[in-house]
Structures are given as C-alpha cells and as structure tokens.
Amino acid sequence: MNVYAIRPDGTGLVKLTHSTGGTVHDQAGAWSPDGRKIAFKRCSNCNGDQMIYTMNADGAHVKELTPGDVPVSWGSHP
Numbered sequence: 001m002n003v004y005a006i007r008p009d010g011t012g013l014v015k016l017t018h019s020t021g022g023t024v025h026d027q028a029g030a031w032s033p034d035g036r037k038i039a040f041k042r043c044s045n046c047n048g049d050q051m052i053y054t055m056n057a058d059g060a061h062v063k064e065l066t067p068g069d070v071p072v073s074w075g076s077h078p
Contacts, residue, residue, distance in 0.1 A: 001025035003040050005057070016059035031057075039065075 002017040003026045016038065017026040029040040036057055043050040055062040 001027055003027065003029045003038065003059075005038075014059070016055065017062070026053075 002015055002019055004013060004015050006013045016029075017040070019026050019042070024042060024044050026040055026042050029038045031038055037054050038057060039052060039054050041050045042053055052065045053062055054065060
C-alpha cells in the first residue's frame with residue numbers, strides 16, 4: 001500500500017511512497033493548507049502501531065514525526 005497523487009480530472013497519477021514487500025503500508029495522506037506537504041501514516045504489519053510521517057508534495061524528504069511505534073487515534077479533536 002502506498003500514497004499516490006492525482007489531478008482532479010484523473011490524469012497525472014504519481015506514486016509518492018515506495019513501500020514494498022507487503023509488510024509496510026503507507027496510507028491516509030492529508031495535504032498541508034499551503035499544498036507543499038503531505039502527512040501520512042505508516043504501519044508495519046498493521047498490528048495497531050502506526051507512525052506519522054510528512055513528505056514534500058513530490059514525495060521527497062520523508063520525515064517521521066512520531067518517536068517510533070505509537071497507537072494512533074484519528075479523533076475529531078486535538
């Protein structure tokens with residue numbers, strides 16, 4: 001599972017992450033308000049522990065924001 005970007009008209013599909021092997025899954029991308037960054041979660045074997053990452057809109061400069069495996073809850077409040 002990887003993160004992709006695509007134009008609203010369905011053209012320009014670009015693979016932004018390159019996880020392989022079926023054990024690492026990158027998912028749930030969200031754009032920053034200025035459109036320059038994407039936040040996404042990565043899970044290994046998806047056993048409940050997930051990490052939060054950011055990357056540039058072109059997929060470059062992937063950076064982990066969480067200090068290793070942490071449980072993630074996508075609640076509606078900070």
